[in-house]
Amino acid sequence: MWLEILAVIFNLRTLNAAIRMSTPIALAAMGGAFSERAGVINIGLEGMLLVGAFAGAVGSYATGSALLGTLLGVAAGAATAAVFSIFTVEFRANHVVAGVGINILALGLTTWLMQVVWRTRGISPAVARVQSIRIPLISDIPVIGQVIGVQSPFVFVMIALIVGGWVLLFRTPLGLRIRMTGEHPEAADTLGINVRFIKHFSVILGGALCGFGGAYLSIGNIGRFSMGMSAGRGFMGLAANIFGQWNPIGGLGASMLFSYADAVQIRLQTMEIALPHQIIQMIPYLLTIVILAGGVVKSRPPAALGNHYRSGGGT
Amino acid sequence: MRAVELLDITKRFGTLTANKAVNLAVESGEVHCLLGENGAGKTTLMKILFGLYQADSGSIRVNERPVTIRRPDDAIGLGIGMVHQHFMLVPRLTVTENVIAGSEVSRHGFLDMNTAVEDIAKLAERYRLRVAPRARVEDISVGQQQRVEILKALYRKADFLILDEPTAVLTPQETDDLFEIIRRLKNDGKTVVFITHKLRETMAISDRVTVLRDGAVVDTLNTAETSPAELARRMVGRDVLLRVERPPSEVGAPLLEVRDLSVASRYGTAVESISFSVRAGEILGIAGVEGNGQLELEEAIVGLRRLSSGTMTVRAKELGTGPDARREVGMAHIPSDRLRRGVVPDFSVAWNLILGSQWRSPFSRRGAFSRKQINEYAERVVAQYGIRCGSIDAPVRSLSGGNQQKLVVARELSRKPDVVIACQPTRGVDVGAIEYIHNQLLAMRASGKAILLISAELDEVRALSDRILVMYEGKIVAERSCDAAESELGLLMAGHQAEAG
Numbered sequence: 001m002w003l004e005i006l007a008v009i010f011n012l013r014t015l016n017a018a019i020r021m022s023t024p025i026a027l028a029a030m031g032g033a034f035s036e037r038a039g040v041i042n043i044g045l046e047g048m049l050l051v052g053a054f055a056g057a058v059g060s061y062a063t064g065s066a067l068l069g070t071l072l073g074v075a076a077g078a079a080t081a082a083v084f085s086i087f088t089v090e091f092r093a094n095h096v097v098a099g100v101g102i103n104i105l106a107l108g109l110t111t112w113l114m115q116v117v118w119r120t121r122g123i124s125p126a127v128a129r130v131q132s133i134r135i136p137l138i139s140d141i142p143v144i145g146q147v148i149g150v151q152s153p154f155v156f157v158m159i160a161l162i163v164g165g166w167v168l169l170f171r172t173p174l175g176l177r178i179r180m181t182g183e184h185p186e187a188a189d190t191l192g193i194n195v196r197f198i199k200h201f202s203v204i205l206g207g208a209l210c211g212f213g214g215a216y217l218s219i220g221n222i223g224r225f226s227m228g229m230s231a232g233r234g235f236m237g238l239a240a241n242i243f244g245q246w247n248p249i250g251g252l253g254a255s256m257l258f259s260y261a262d263a264v265q266i267r268l269q270t271m272e273i274a275l276p277h278q279i280i281q282m283i284p285y286l287l288t289i290v291i292l293a294g295g296v297v298k299s300r301p302p303a304a305l306g307n308h309y310r311s312g313g314g315t
Numbered sequence: 316m317r318a319v320e321l322l323d324i325t326k327r328f329g330t331l332t333a334n335k336a337v338n339l340a341v342e343s344g345e346v347h348c349l350l351g352e353n354g355a356g357k358t359t360l361m362k363i364l365f366g367l368y369q370a371d372s373g374s375i376r377v378n379e380r381p382v383t384i385r386r387p388d389d390a391i392g393l394g395i396g397m398v399h400q401h402f403m404l405v406p407r408l409t410v411t412e413n414v415i416a417g418s419e420v421s422r423h424g425f426l427d428m429n430t431a432v433e434d435i436a437k438l439a440e441r442y443r444l445r446v447a448p449r450a451r452v453e454d455i456s457v458g459q460q461q462r463v464e465i466l467k468a469l470y471r472k473a474d475f476l477i478l479d480e481p482t483a484v485l486t487p488q489e490t491d492d493l494f495e496i497i498r499r500l501k502n503d504g505k506t507v508v509f510i511t512h513k514l515r516e517t518m519a520i521s522d523r524v525t526v527l528r529d530g531a532v533v534d535t536l537n538t539a540e541t542s543p544a545e546l547a548r549r550m551v552g553r554d555v556l557l558r559v560e561r562p563p564s565e566v567g568a569p570l571l572e573v574r575d576l577s578v579a580s581r582y583g584t585a586v587e588s589i590s591f592s593v594r595a596g597e598i599l600g601i602a603g604v605e606g607n608g609q610l611e612l613e614e615a616i617v618g619l620r621r622l623s624s625g626t627m628t629v630r631a632k633e634l635g636t637g638p639d640a641r642r643e644v645g646m647a648h649i650p651s652d653r654l655r656r657g658v659v660p661d662f663s664v665a666w667n668l669i670l671g672s673q674w675r676s677p678f679s680r681r682g683a684f685s686r687k688q689i690n691e692y693a694e695r696v697v698a699q700y701g702i703r704c705g706s707i708d709a710p711v712r713s714l715s716g717g718n719q720q721k722l723v724v725a726r727e728l729s730r731k732p733d734v735v736i737a738c739q740p741t742r743g744v745d746v747g748a749i750e751y752i753h754n755q756l757l758a759m760r761a762s763g764k765a766i767l768l769i770s771a772e773l774d775e776v777r778a779l780s781d782r783i784l785v786m787y788e789g790k791i792v793a794e795r796s797c798d799a800a801e802s803e804l805g806l807l808m809a810g811h812q813a814e815a816g
Contacts, residue, residue, distance in 0.1 A: 171426055173419035180405055180416045187403035190367065191417030191467070192388025303405070311367070311386070 001273075008267045012146040014260070020151060022252070022259035023158045023220070024049060024230075027213030028237025029244060029251030030165045031206030035081075037169060037246055038202035039182035041306045043099025044084050046234025047106030048207045052077040052214020054110040057225035058117060060127040060218075069128065070215045077211015078204050080106065085203035089196055092308040103234075111227050122227055129223030130154065154216040161209065165248040178202050182302035185309035195309055210234065239288050242299050254291075261287045317379055318343040318475050318506040319364065319395075324373035326359055328713075331705050333359040335531040336373070341475075343378075346497060346507045348517045348538070351527035351550055352745035354703060354715030357510045358400065360527070361477045365397045366390040377475075388417075396468025397477040400510075402460050403467075406453035411435055413452055414467050438469055442499055458489035465496065476500065479510045483743065494520055512550075512745045514543040526550050551747040559753045559778050561797075562761070566781070567595030569631075570765035571616075571646075571734045576625035578611045585611035587789045588625065593734065593765040598756065600780030601769045601791075604808050608789035609769050610651060613738045616767070617641055617648045619656075629734055642671060647732035649723055651739040651769070653716070657723040660712035664704050665693035667711050668726050700725035701751070717748035724752055728759065735759055738769045753779060773804060 008014060028045040035042035055076030060069025084102050087093040111121070118124050132152050139149025148155070169175040180188045181198040189195050217233070218225045236258055237251070244250025261284040269277050292299075319341045326334040333356045341347045349357045362368045364375065366384040375382055377393045384390050390397075404413050411431050420427045420434065432448045439446055444462040452460060461481060468476055478497075482490045497507055497520060511517055517524050518538060526533040526549040533549045548554055569592040578586035586608045593599045603609055614620035616627065618638040627634050629644045641648070650656035658667050669678045669689055677688040693707040702721045704714050711719055724740070737756060741749040756766055756779060770776050776783055777797065785793045785807040793807045 167425075172424060173421050173426055176412060176416050176419060176426060180408065180412075183405040183407065184403065187405060187413075188416065190365070190387050190397065190399065190403045192386065192391050193417045300407075303407075 004271060005268065009264050012143060014263045014267060015147050017263040018256055018260040019148065020155060021262055022255040023154055023216050024213035024233045025237045025240055025258060026162060026252040026255035027158055027209045028234050029240040029255055030162060030248040031209040032238050032241035033246050033248050033251055034178065034202040035206040036241065036305055037182045037302055038178050038199045039185060039302055039304045039307060040085065040088055040199055040203050041095035041099065042203065042206060043096055043238065044102030045210055045237050046230055046232065047103035048077045048080045048210035049214040049217065049230040049234045050106045050110055050228065051080045052211030053218040053229050054113065054225050055211065056215030057124055057127050057218040060129070064128050066128045066130045066219050069219050070130070070212065073215030074208050074211040077214060078208040081204045081207020085200045089199045095306050107228055114225065114227065124225040126223050127219060129219045152216070152220050154220040162248045162252045169248065182304055185304055189311050195311065236288065239292055243291055245299060246302065258284050258288060316343045317341065320376040321360065321364065322374045322376065324360065324363060324370045326363060326368060326370050329705060333530050337532050339525055339532065341506060341508060343506050344501065344504055345522040346501055346509060346520055348521035348524040349508060349510045349527060350512065350517050350524050350546060352512055352747050353717040355527040356530035357527055358479055361397065361479060361508065361510060364390065365395060365477065391471050394472060394474045396471060396473030396475070398461065398464040398468060398479060398481060400479040400483060402464055404452045404460055404463060407451060409449055409451055410446055410463050411448045413463055414470050418471055435466060435470065438466060442469065442496060444496060458485055458492065461485070461493070474504065475506045477508045482513065482516060514546050517546060518543060528552055547746055559750070559757065561757060561779065564596045564760055565763065566597050567763060569594045570629060571767065572628045573616070574626045576615060576627065577623040578615045578620060579623045580611060585789055586615065589791050591784060591791070593767050595763045595765055596760055597781045598760050598766040598768055598779050600776035600783045601767070601786050602773055602776040602783055602804055602808060603771065603786035605771045607786050609786060613651060613736065613769055616736055617646070645733040647727035647730055647735045649727055649737040649740050651742065653719055653723060658711045658719055661710050663708045664697065664702070664711055664722065665689055665707040667722060668693045668696055670726065672730070696725050696729055716743040717745045720744045721748055721751065724755055728755060733764055735764060735766045737766060739771060741772065741775060773801060777801065
């Protein structure tokens with residue numbers, strides 16, 4: 001019994017699944033990192049993922065091309081984020097309230113549009129999806145081949161985006177401006193940095209990343225959209241971002257940890273363990289709570305996170 | 316040549332006019348002081364020049380050409396730099412990151428930190444602004460942080476520098492260093508505008524001085540042809556006694572007695588068996604360099620901190636625990652940290668004036684506030700103590716430091732206390748308000764109250780106190796009369812017991 005459980009935990013196929021499953025979470029986490037590094041709390045990641053998933057499926061359905069579907073998903077995620085950033089930056093709405101609003105809007109809108117497009121409530125018909133690819137040489141290497149030799153292209157693009165995002169945030173002038181805006185918008189303003197532009201840019205970039213992650217959910221894997229299919233991954237991304245210290249690479253690590261727990265959990269359910277499956281399903285969430293609340297990581301958010309700033313002395 | 320000219324600048328915030336048709340001309344290469352009380356409109360005027368605020372009317376000329384400045388980057392482009400009173404630095408970023416943000420050095424689109432560090436080191440060397448470019452701002456001293464602010468402006472090739480109350484956060488040694496830096500900048504051909512309310516600094520550093528009062532220019536003078544007394548008169552609008560008159564007073568029975576008071580702190584003992592008594596009609600001053608246990612002593616006396624040992628009595632009656640027990644026996648407290656302990660910055664003037672008595676008649680009856688009574692009371696106190704505020708409904712945050720402090724003093728003294736604990740009562744307060752607060756404390760003394768004055772300003776302690784205790788490392792190291800020499804007290808404050816004794 002214990003050996004079997006251990007065999008599931010330390011298993012390359014589990015790791016392969018964990019990397020795949022971490023894709024939308026890590027993208028949402030990086031979306032959160034950009035948004036929050038610029039000072040905007042982003043609870044709406046969940047909704048942006050969902051909109052991306054829906055738009056991805058619709059695009060794929062309408063054009064028959066999964067690539068065009070993915071691009072539409074990215075655009076829809078960015079558009080949702082644009083609505084969010086207009087409310088939070090221009091109208092200075094409370095970030096948390098606006099984010100909750102985005103989530104509710106996303107759920108309602110996608111459910112309704114699903115009926116309009118497909119005349120169905122629960123799940124869409126199959127649409128064109130992105131096939132997994134086998135990387136010629138790598139897939140022949142023993143261990144590594146089993147882990148990343150055969151994966152969805154989304155996984156590789158995600159890893160490239162995470163590295164690119166890290167470089168953008170920590171190694172470019174724009175990244176320094178983003179970080180300064182989230183820490184001390186007034187200081188950024190006195191240095192001639194356009195605080196409003198930086199905030200809009202960061203939030204919308206975050207939304208595009210969520211849109212991409214959402215497209216993976218619908219057309220990167222199963223090739224269908226189903227109601228509420230983001231299923232809390234945006235919130236997992238929110239937690240992974242904090243656990244990862246507002247750093248895309250840290251967020252990826254945290255997402256992998258959560259996904260690994262999730263992958264183990266799914267496999268354990270198929271085994272005959274004398275525990276109710278509901279308890280087993282809790283594992284990733286319990287892990288999240290223990291890590292975030294248990295003080296495993298001492299987090300230090302951007303100093304001006306959640307604040308509003310207006311140039312010209314208005315408050 | 317005129318580096319900057321401001322013509323007929325007017326700026327309003329709601330009902331308050333911060334600048335009224337201000338005209339200011341700054342010559343190229345001079346150190347020009349903008350002198351005025353807190354709330355006189357100095358900072359507002361310079362924020363308009365720097366593009367942080369927009370003037371409602373008026374125009375700006377830079378290097379004798381008309382310009383429009385809408386945002387700080389316009390000002391930066393014109394060679395204007397500003398060092399703000401509250402530093403605009405991100406603590407968790409490095410010195411270099413703070414300096415270059417917005418004007419980054421990049422190579423192939425990436426930040427080129429090595430070049431930036433070199434550039435900053437060179438610039439720092441040239442003006443002798445000693446600071447480590449790779450250090451995090453949160454790890455360096457306040458004096459060094461100010462140098463980073465100056466570097467930020469110089470890095471952007473500013474040749475017109477605005478320094479807003481730059482000495483407020485500096486020790487005397489650091490102030491001397493800053494003056495050296497300013498002289499070096501001037502020799503290098505830079506123009507400096509120095510905002511201050513301190514007369515001594517104005518006399519020491521400026522070539523010319525423009526005095527502002529209530530948002531309007533009173534006069535522009537050559538520093539060499541004026542005197543502190545004349546400047547003070549223009550600044551406040553009447554003659555100011557730079558030294559207060561302290562007439563003899565009737566000293567009565569001890570009102571506050573402290574016996575063997577000790578207070579523990581996280582790092583050991585903050586206050587070690589201190590004993591003193593304050594008698595009716597007397598001001599007892601406690602002098603000392605900050606951080607020698609004054610804060611802990613203050614908090615212990617007013618009931619905000621637990622004693623490790625010792626007793627305190629007011630009129631020979633032992634005090635209960637907590638601040639409320641003190642209020643009951645007539646103790647008033649002017650706290651050293653105004654914004655944390657003295658006021659609720661986002662509450663209105665009226666609410667702040669009744670804090671601590673809010674549940675008492677006439678402010679509340681049967682558990683509900685009487686707005687009418689509160690407002691009448693607030694209007695009366697605001698008028699009586701001359702607190703300058705837009706209205707009694709304005710948030711206290713919008714008041715100047717001096718007026719916030721007047722509000723605290725007004726609230727505390729209106730309770731008709733017998734014992735006043737006044738801690739750093741004039742910190743961050745302008746000349747007019749200092750004089751006012753000192754006179755209020757002396758009036759309390761004259762009416763037979765006991766006043767404990769804890770202050771790091773030796774001048775203040777010497778001017779007001781009947782007796783002076785010197786505190787050093789948590790202990791009272793000496794008691795002196797009010798005519799003790801400044802040099803002797805200075806040595807005692809620095810811990811030179813034997814030499815001074």
